[in-house]
Amino acid sequence: MDYVEFEKDLIAVLLVVQSVHDKNRLLYKYEQINTDKREPEPVSFHTYYSIVIAKDFDPPSSKDEDAPRKTFRNFDDTTLSILTSPNSYGTHVEVQVDDVVFVGHTLSLENNTNLKSFAAIAKPSVILSYQEMSKRIGTAIRCEEQRANYLNEEYAKLLAVLQQYDIDAADPLNRKNEEGKAKETIEKLYVTMVQQSPLAATLKQIYTDLQASGEINIIINNWLNVSCCLPHRSIALNCPLAIDFAFKVLSNSEQYLKPYYGLLLVIDPSALLNSLPADASSTLTTLVRHLRSSYSMSRLSIETGVPLSQIYSLASHLLYWGRAKIMYPINDENIYIISPDADISKQGSLSKLYRETFQNTSNYPTLQEALAEYSDAVTFYDHLVRNDNESELQGRFQCVEWLLRHRLLTQLHYYYYLLLPNDDRNDFTNEYKLTRLPRTRTPLVRLLSELPTLSSSPMTNPLSYSSIHNSRSTDTLKTMTGTSHDDVFVPGSVNSSVVTGRGSRQILHYLPHITQALPSESTEYHRRLAFAIKDAKEQEVTDFLRIIKYLDGTYHLEEIASLENMTRLRVSTILEKFQTIVIRALHCDPNPILQI
Structure with a gap:
């Protein structure tokens, strides 16, 4: 997608009023005139092969980034006041003319014949941001009007300046002297307004602050503080x-x-x-x-x-x-990979910032080397054990924090599926097997007792989160229990009628509980599930049926644990007990809040 360059999206701020005496009037306008832009120097040499291009020629393929500003400057004050005049009050304003969008929020003042409208000008992709900002500023102005008659007083000051300008413009002597200097005269008018009116000075400050940082922190009438920002910044x-x-x-x-x-x-x-x-x-x-x-x-x-x-x-x-x-809180079971949107260019700004931040590190001197560690989907714990000493461990945590802060890493999660033998999804057997647990590793000694408190890092105890939740690698659990994942897809059909003895009694015992846990499934599905779990202990089955509704591939471990108020260890242990019918796939959490 195309990202907005902030310095291009704001053109001007406007204050428009409507009253009994002035149906529509642009009371104040502020825009930054860019006087630093230099015209391209003419070519100082000539050859027989050179092509002379007319000065007013505009190639169709070129895009003029200043086109909206040029369009805006073609509107006189009367046109602007009409374009930004609302049909109703208390609502957002949005009017588009060619490549210019007028946005703002209108307000009606009680017990006052004057109706005021505060508006801003922006490009379409950031309309909502400016409308919300306009609403906040307009609301603050209305509060001060109700408290201290602020807007009426400012209206009178600005109107006096405008009336004096109209009188001077109507004078034949001044008209003759000012011929060819209309633009300069208008600029002087708005400079005078800033000098005469605190409200005009505040609006100018708003424009300047938004261009500089995208945030404003102003005081209306030396009384009411207004702070807001443009979130797209x-x-x-x-x-x-x-x-x-x-x-x-x-x-x-x-x-x-x-x-x-x-x-x-x-x-x-x-x-x-x-x-x-x-x-x-x-x-x-x-x-x-x-x-x-x-x-x-x-x-x-x-x-x-x-x-x-x-x-x-x-x-x-x-x-x-x-x-x-x-x-997600950093713990040793997290799985990170390089973000698909990561800027990994050696000449990019993030590469330069990384070198400046970690110039004294002994681990990975460049951003590309740091990111290379996260090419494979392995747990963060596997990265930790490669570091032998205290300083390297501390550097690792500071590095991963930095990479997450700059959105260069994406975290993956395991999402769980219930898949019985001869299920309709058996066509996907090979695909599911490829997304099973990662390669087996030897149980590793936890580093909690070896790691000191990282006083220089915001994270004082790197493994405290996983320790409190008693988290443990599911691969380690698999090794401890001695179970295998090769028997997930058991061939052949399930016929519970051939089951005798304790197995048959267990199937009959579990059927009512399964029906209650999965009421939408068929009776045959319930019987096949009962057969698959017949050898498990009753408490294990009870816990499994408690979380079985989440085994549809849309919930990951953290979410299941939170929704059922269980520890991560407890949920993973339950899933390991029934690994012959539970598989998992690895992908990102789709919540958009994690992508901002």
Whole structure:
């Protein structure tokens, strides 16, 4: 997809009013005139083969990035006031003329004959961002109008400047002197407005701040603080989501959050704390101080004593402002691979930033060498054991945090399927076998007791998350139990009538429970499942039937454990007990909040 260059999407800010005396009037406008752009120098040599091209020739294949600005400057003030005049109030404004889009939010003031509209101009891909920003600023202006008659006073100041301009323009002497200088005169008019009106000065500051950082932090009438940002500035260049969809996700991010997700700051924690205003929430400060890349949101709630719902709210705020990203807590069972959108160019900006950040590392001096480690889908634990000493382990964790922060790694998860012998999905036998558990490895000694606290890293205990949840490699469990995965697809049909003795009694005993757990399946399916689990212990079957509804390939281990309030170890142990009829496939979590 094409990503928006921010410096090109904002053209101007407008303040339009409608009143009894002025039906539609552009009260104030601010746009940045780019005077630094140099015209191309003419060719200083001539040959018989040179081609002379007319100055006004515009090749059809070339795209003028400044076309929207040129279109905008062709509109006079009267036209702009009409284009941005709303049909109703309290709603968003969106009017497109050629390649220029007028967006904003309209407001009606009570007990006042003057109706005001605040509007901005942008390109189509960022309309929602500007509309929300316009709404916030307009609402703040309305509050100050209700409190201190702010807008009426500013209206009078700006109108006086405009009226004086009209009087001077109507003077024949001034008209003669100003011929050919109309553009310069208009610019002087708006400079005078900024000098005479604090509101005009505030609007100019809004434009300047948005161009510089995409964020504004202003005080309306020296009283009301307004802080907001354009979220598309917080989205990384390699974000695969369309800008409008990403804005919708960011605006409603709380509904996408899960208790087993983690929060990773993309800026230094001390820098974030220093940037917070004096009246910032103390809870936010507490959250930032306790953040660890190995903590889930549920654990953060326990560590800080802050309700999980409030953790969600604060996390959404940090995400919206581009200060953090959502990921899974780092633990030794995570599986990372190179992100398909990763910029791995040796000359890219991330390669340069990596060299500057890890210039003293002894592990991987270049970004390409660091990413090469994640070409295979193996657990993070397998990467850890390759590091022998303390400093190398610390460097490994700092490196993976950096790669996740810059969206260069993608985490994969195992999604589980229930597949009985002679199931309809047997056509996919070979495909499923290829996505089974990775190659067997010898049980490895855990590194928890060997790793020190990483004081220089935001993650103080790299394995604390997996230790608390008693997580253990499912491959290690497989080795311990001595089971095999080659008998998943048992040939032949299942005929429960030939089963006698204890097996027959168990099948009859389990059938009612299976029917209750899978009411939509057929009776024959229930019987075949009962036959497949007849040799398991009753408690194991009870636990298995508790999670069987999630074995449709749409739930991964973390989600099953969270939904059933079970530990990761317990869920993986249950699945291992029934590995002859449970298979798993490896892919990413599709939640869009993880892609921002």
